[in-house]
Amino acid sequence: MRYIATIGKHQYLIEIVDEHNILVDGVTYRVDFESISEQPVYSLLLDGQSFESYVYPDEDYWQVLLRGVLYPALIEDEREKRLRSSARSSISEREEYHMKAPMPGLVVSLPVMEGQAVAKGDVLVILESMKMQNELKSPRAGTVARMRVKAGDSVELKQTLLSVI
Amino acid sequence: MFNKVLIANRGEIAVRIIRACRELGMQTVAVYSEADRQALHIRYADEAYLLGPAPSRESYLRGDKIIDIARKSGAKAIHPGYGFLAERADFAQACLDAKLAFIGPKPSSIAAMGDKAVARAMVARAGVPVVLGTEGEGSLRDEELLGMASQIGFPLLIKATAGGGGKGMREVHNLEAMPALLLSARREAESSFGDGNVYLEKLLEGVRHIEIQILADTHGNVIHLGERECSIQRRHQKLLEESPSPFVGEDEELRQNIGHVAVRAARAVGYVNAGTIEFLVDKDKNYYFLEMNTRLQVEHTVTEMVTGVDIVKEQIRIARGRQLRYTQDNVHQNGWAIECRINAEDPYYNFMPSTGMISNILLPTGPGVRVDTGVYPGFEIFPYYDSLISKLIVWGEVRAEAIMRMRRALEEYKIVGVRTNIPFHQNLMDSTRFLAGQYDTRFVEERFSMESAEEGKDTLPQIAAILATLVAHQQTQRAAHIIQRNERDTSNWKWISRWERMQR
Numbered sequence: 001m002r003y004i005a006t007i008g009k010h011q012y013l014i015e016i017v018d019e020h021n022i023l024v025d026g027v028t029y030r031v032d033f034e035s036i037s038e039q040p041v042y043s044l045l046l047d048g049q050s051f052e053s054y055v056y057p058d059e060d061y062w063q064v065l066l067r068g069v070l071y072p073a074l075i076e077d078e079r080e081k082r083l084r085s086s087a088r089s090s091i092s093e094r095e096e097y098h099m100k101a102p103m104p105g106l107v108v109s110l111p112v113m114e115g116q117a118v119a120k121g122d123v124l125v126i127l128e129s130m131k132m133q134n135e136l137k138s139p140r141a142g143t144v145a146r147m148r149v150k151a152g153d154s155v156e157l158k159q160t161l162l163s164v165i
Numbered sequence: 166m167f168n169k170v171l172i173a174n175r176g177e178i179a180v181r182i183i184r185a186c187r188e189l190g191m192q193t194v195a196v197y198s199e200a201d202r203q204a205l206h207i208r209y210a211d212e213a214y215l216l217g218p219a220p221s222r223e224s225y226l227r228g229d230k231i232i233d234i235a236r237k238s239g240a241k242a243i244h245p246g247y248g249f250l251a252e253r254a255d256f257a258q259a260c261l262d263a264k265l266a267f268i269g270p271k272p273s274s275i276a277a278m279g280d281k282a283v284a285r286a287m288v289a290r291a292g293v294p295v296v297l298g299t300e301g302e303g304s305l306r307d308e309e310l311l312g313m314a315s316q317i318g319f320p321l322l323i324k325a326t327a328g329g330g331g332k333g334m335r336e337v338h339n340l341e342a343m344p345a346l347l348l349s350a351r352r353e354a355e356s357s358f359g360d361g362n363v364y365l366e367k368l369l370e371g372v373r374h375i376e377i378q379i380l381a382d383t384h385g386n387v388i389h390l391g392e393r394e395c396s397i398q399r400r401h402q403k404l405l406e407e408s409p410s411p412f413v414g415e416d417e418e419l420r421q422n423i424g425h426v427a428v429r430a431a432r433a434v435g436y437v438n439a440g441t442i443e444f445l446v447d448k449d450k451n452y453y454f455l456e457m458n459t460r461l462q463v464e465h466t467v468t469e470m471v472t473g474v475d476i477v478k479e480q481i482r483i484a485r486g487r488q489l490r491y492t493q494d495n496v497h498q499n500g501w502a503i504e505c506r507i508n509a510e511d512p513y514y515n516f517m518p519s520t521g522m523i524s525n526i527l528l529p530t531g532p533g534v535r536v537d538t539g540v541y542p543g544f545e546i547f548p549y550y551d552s553l554i555s556k557l558i559v560w561g562e563v564r565a566e567a568i569m570r571m572r573r574a575l576e577e578y579k580i581v582g583v584r585t586n587i588p589f590h591q592n593l594m595d596s597t598r599f600l601a602g603q604y605d606t607r608f609v610e611e612r613f614s615m616e617s618a619e620e621g622k623d624t625l626p627q628i629a630a631i632l633a634t635l636v637a638h639q640q641t642q643r644a645a646h647i648i649q650r651n652e653r654d655t656s657n658w659k660w661i662s663r664w665e666r667m668q669r
Contacts, residue, residue: 003524003634005630005631005634007630007633008626010630012321012630012631014630014631014634016634016638022634024627024630031631031635033639035639037525039525039581041525041527041579042636046603046628051625051632052579053632054581055636062633062637064626064629064630064632064633065588067591068576068588068591068592069624069625069629070588071626071629071633073630073634075633075634075637078229096189102514102517103517103518103519104520105548106548115455130518130548130549131332131357131550131551132332132518133349133352133353133356140659143651157520
C-alpha cells in the first residue's frame with residue numbers, strides 16, 4: 001500500500017511493504033510499530049531508534065505530537081490524492097461563515113442583533129467556559145443571520161451559534 | 166481540638182489536603198457536585214456527601230450546605246483549599262459561628278486583604294511600598310474611575326476588588342477603550358466572585374511577579390519560607406512557578422529584605438496561618454506590594470520542595486493552636502524546584518479550554534518528580550470548573566538540573582483524550598530566554614509563540630510522517646477487516662455503521 005504524507009510543505013512517499021518493512025522516498029526501513037495499551041500513544045522502533053508519540057485524528061489531519069512538537073499530517077493514498085487535486089476548485093471568499101462553539105459552555109451574551117452589519121473583529125458571542133469569559137469575534141465583515149442561541153443557553157462543542165452572511 | 170476535617174474543594178487541591186490529613190492520622194470528609202461523583206477526592210476521603218448540581222454556585226459555593234454537612238458528619242474543621250470559598254470572610258465567620266475551626270486566617274484578615282483596595286492602604290501604612298492606584302477609595306462608579314484614570318496614567322489595569330487568578334482583570338491603554346473594558350471586567354468579576362466592584366492600578370512594565378510564602382501561628386510567630394518566581398503568565402494566569410527566583414539569584418540581601426517586608430505586612434493585619442504576599446519587582450530591584458492571598462496557593466509545592474516544609478500540614482497544626490515547628494533561622498532553601506501547571510487547554514488553538522473524557526494517562530515518575538493531580542483515566546473534564554488538571558513539580562540540586570529533569574518528565578507525561586498545554590511547557594523549557602532566567606510577566610504573551618518556538622527546533626517531520634502513515638494504515642486495515650468478516654450474516658452497511666460508532 002502506498003501513501004503520500006504531507007507535513008507543511010514536505011511530501012513523503014511512504015510504501016508499506018509488509019508488517020516490518022517500509023519504503024520512505026525509496027529508502028527501506030525496518031519498523032516495529034505498536035500502540036501502547038490500546039491507546040493512541042504509539043511506540044515506533046525504526047531501524048532500532050525508539051520514538052514515542054501521541055497521534056490523534058483532527059478533521060482531515062492526523063496530529064502527531066512528537067518530542068514536544070505538533071505535526072499536522074495529511075495522509076492520502078494515491079487515489080485520494082488524485083481526487084483531491086481535481087476537486088480543488090477555488091472556494092468563494094464570500095462564503096457564509098457559520099460560527100461554531102470552540103468549546104462547550106454557557107452563552108453569557110450576544111452583543112449583536114439579527115440583521116446587524118458587523119466588521120471583521122467585532123465580538124459576536126461571549127461564551128463562558130471553565131470560569132473564563134471568551135469573546136468570539138467575526139472573522140470577516142458581513143451581516144448577522146440565523147442566530148440560533150440566546151443568552152443563558154448551554155452549548156455543545158462545535159454547535160452552530162450564528163452565521164455571518 | 167479537631168480530628169476530622171471537611172475539605173470544601175475539589176480537584177487536585179482537595180486530594181492534596183486529604184493526603185496531608187491522612188499523614189496526620191485525621192479523618193477526612195469530602196463534598197462533591199453531581200458532576201464529580203467519580204472524582205479522586207471522593208475516592209480518597211473517609212466520607213463524602215453530595216452538595217448539589219454541577220455549577221459551582223449550586224455546589225462548591227454553597228457555604229450553608231457545607232457547614233451543615235460538617236455538623237452532620239462530625240467534622241470539627243474546614244479546609245477551604247484555594248478558589249471557591251477560600252477567601253470569603255463571611256464563610257470563615259460562619260464556620261467560627263458554627264464552632265468549626267476554619268483552616269486559614271481570621272475572617273477579619275480575609276476581609277482586610279480580600280478588599281484589594283483596603284489591603285493596599287493598610288500595608289502602605291505599615292511602610293510597605295505599593296503600586297500607584299485607587300487604593301483606599303472603596304467601591305467606585307465608572308465615572309469616578311474614568312476621572313481618576315488619567316491621574317494614574319496609562320497603561321493601567323482594571324482589577325476586581327474581590328479578585329484573583331486574573332478574573333475580572335483588563336489592561337487599558339487609553340481612555341477611549343476604558344468604558345467597554347470596565348463593562349467586561351465588571352461582568353466577569355460579578356460572575357466569578359459575585360461582586361462586580363473594580364479598582365485601578367498602574368501597569369508596571371518589565372516587572373517580575375515574585376511572591377513570599379508566609380506562615381504565622383496563633384502565638385505571634387511569623388516566618389517566611391522564601392520566594393517563588395511566578396512571572397511566566399498568560400492573561401494574568403500563572404503557568405509555571407519556580408523557587409528560588411532566578412532574578413533574586415545570589416542576592417541574599419534582596420531575598421531577606423523582601424522576606425522581612427512580607428513578614429511586616431502579615432503582622433500589620435494580625436495574620437494567622439499560611440498566606441502569600443505578592444510583589445512586583447522591577448529591573449532595578451525595587452519591589453512593590455501587589456496583594457496578599459489569604460489562602461494556600463496552587464504553587465505552594467515549589468516552596469515545599471526546596472524548604473522541606475509541608476505547608477498543608479503546617480496549616481492544620483496552626484489551626485489546632487500549635488506553635489510553628491520552625492523559626493526563621495532553620496528555614497533554608499535547598500536546591501531548585503519548578504512547577505508546570507498542566508491545564509486542559511489547547512496551546513495550538515489559542516489556549517482554548519478542552520473538555521472531554523481522559524482516556525489514558527502515562528505519568529512521569531523517577532527521581533525528583535512529583536505530580537499533584539485530581540484526575541485519572543476514565544475521568545471526564547467538564548466545562549464547569551477551571552482547567553487545571555494536574556501540577557508537575559520537579560526538584561534539582563541546581564536550576565539546570567531541575568530544567569533537564571522537567572524536560573524529561575514532560576516527555577514522559579502523556580494525557581490522552583483532552584488537549585493539554587504540555588507542548589507549551591516543552592517549548593518553554595527549550596527557550597533560551599527561559600533557560601537564562603531572563604523573563605518578565607509579559608514574556609509569554611509578547612515574546613513567545615508556539616509557532617516560532619517550534620520553528621527553530623531540530624524537528625523530525627519524517628518520523629512524524631511515518632507515524633501518521635502507520636496509524637492511518639492500521640485504521641484502514643482494521644476497517645477493511647471488519648467489513649470483510651460479515652460475509653456470513655449481517656449486511657455490510659450494518660458493519661460500517663457499527664464501525665463508525667466505535668470510532669466516535
